[in-house]
Amino acid sequence: MDRSTTVEPRDPMPEGYRRTLVRQIAQHAHSEIIGMQPEGEWISRAPSLRRKAILMAKVQDEAGHGLYLYAAAETLGTPRADLLEALHAGRQKYSSIFNYPTLTWADVGAIGWLVDGAAIVNQVPLCRCSYGPYARAMVRICKEESFHQRQGFEILHTLARGTAEQRAMAQDAVDRFWWPSLMMFGPPDADSPNTEQSMAWGIKRFTNDELRQRFVDIAVPQAEALGLTLPDPELRWDEDRGHWHFGTPDFAELAEVVAGRGPCNADRLAHRVRAHEDGAWVREAAAAHAAKRAAREPAA
Amino acid sequence: MSGGASGGGEWPLWEVFVRARRGMAHVHVGSLHAPDADLALRNARDVYTRRQEGVSLWVVPSAEVVASTPDVRGSFFEPAADKDYRHPTHYTVPDGVQHL
Ligand SMILES: [Fe+2]
Ligand SMILES: [Fe+2]
Numbered sequence: 001m002d003r004s005t006t007v008e009p010r011d012p013m014p015e016g017y018r019r020t021l022v023r024q025i026a027q028h029a030h031s032e033i034i035g036m037q038p039e040g041e042w043i044s045r046a047p048s049l050r051r052k053a054i055l056m057a058k059v060q061d062e063a064g065h066g067l068y069l070y071a072a073a074e075t076l077g078t079p080r081a082d083l084l085e086a087l088h089a090g091r092q093k094y095s096s097i098f099n100y101p102t103l104t105w106a107d108v109g110a111i112g113w114l115v116d117g118a119a120i121v122n123q124v125p126l127c128r129c130s131y132g133p134y135a136r137a138m139v140r141i142c143k144e145e146s147f148h149q150r151q152g153f154e155i156l157h158t159l160a161r162g163t164a165e166q167r168a169m170a171q172d173a174v175d176r177f178w179w180p181s182l183m184m185f186g187p188p189d190a191d192s193p194n195t196e197q198s199m200a201w202g203i204k205r206f207t208n209d210e211l212r213q214r215f216v217d218i219a220v221p222q223a224e225a226l227g228l229t230l231p232d233p234e235l236r237w238d239e240d241r242g243h244w245h246f247g248t249p250d251f252a253e254l255a256e257v258v259a260g261r262g263p264c265n266a267d268r269l270a271h272r273v274r275a276h277e278d279g280a281w282v283r284e285a286a287a288a289h290a291a292k293r294a295a296r297e298p299a300a
Numbered sequence: 301m302s303g304g305a306s307g308g309g310e311w312p313l314w315e316v317f318v319r320a321r322r323g324m325a326h327v328h329v330g331s332l333h334a335p336d337a338d339l340a341l342r343n344a345r346d347v348y349t350r351r352q353e354g355v356s357l358w359v360v361p362s363a364e365v366v367a368s369t370p371d372v373r374g375s376f377f378e379p380a381a382d383k384d385y386r387h388p389t390h391y392t393v394p395d396g397v398q399h400l
Contacts, residue, residue, distance in 0.1 A: 144351075
């Protein structure tokens with residue numbers, strides 16, 4: 001494939017390229033809508049009206065991101081209903097990070113700062129992905145993500161300057177979310193057999209380990225600004241490489257969570273299916289209303 | 301699961317165009333599913349203009365869009381390929397001549 005031109009929906013494309021894109025975009029879309037859950041749980045418990053309005057806007061954005069991405073996947077010929085069905089049946093995955101619980105308000109801060117932060121590092125190169133509709137969706141998403149990260153950072157910054165208890169809560173959230181955030185970049189390059197092909201197709205621009213390193217390099221000084229520590233005893237500046245050296249994430253844990261045995265996997269999926277079923281009457285009512293109006297129209 | 305049967309999959313697809321500011325053309329921004337034009341407009345507002353990205357919205361049923369075929373891209377647009385003289389850069393202008 002020619003790496004300089006963008007592929008558009010009706011262009012001829014290798015079957016493997018199409019399949020890889022559908023899988024990746026669908027997984028990405030699923031992550032956006034499942035990702036609404038851990039933070040959504042805190043909307044009713046946000047500590048102020050301002051924080052509540054911000055959190056609602058962020059969670060609503062994630063729903064929008066899901067929509068952009070499902071629309072991009074559909075341009076490859078896979079109906080959205082099929083993708084949702086595959087998610088609900090467990091045949092398609094979503095990001096492992098959303099299988100961790102949000103135990104305190106500080107977790108909302110840690111998610112914004114670290115999880116959205118890691119997502120941005122992953123997503124920025126995708127704005128130049130070889131498939132047009134995916135790249136364009138990513139441009140919109142990246143524009144919206146930066147407020148997500150900032151509001152999370154602000155939550156932690158506020159807590160870190162609060163009472164000893166608030167400070168401890170912020171530190172505890174960072175301690176719990178740091179390693180799972182590093183796992184968001186996927187298995188190490190040596191165990192990521194699809195990376196090479198995805199890079200040749202221009203779907204991926206950097207390897208998992210390259211992106212993970214980039215994220216650590218960005219996050220370490222930000223943690224310093226927060227006055228919080230990162231839970232990695234190996235963390236030190238590597239003068240020779242010009243990068244922060246960090247410890248190895250527990251990839252066995254990642255494999256467990258991806259396999260469906262994380263702390264919240266069953267809850268997340270059950271909640272998703274329930275929300276979809278509970279919303280069926282709305283979809284049916286809208287369809288019935290449209291049909292009734294369409295039937296009336298010629299007479300009017 | 302009532303999932304797929306009553307899901308968005310059966311609703312028609314709409315293409316969404318946004319006019320960012322007065323004086324600018326509507327630009328295609330993406331697509332969405334909706335049962336009718338009214339809901340397509342409302343959904344388009346919620347999905348594509350949450351940050352005041354537009355002052356006007358168009359929604360068009362995707363099925364109504366007539367498109368040129370990518371396979372014949374070459375021959376379809378070929379007639380314009382050898383008419384360089386349609387561009388001002390085709391012409392040489394003597395040194396010193398201005399406003400031309
Ligand atoms: Fe997002
Ligand atoms: Fe986000």
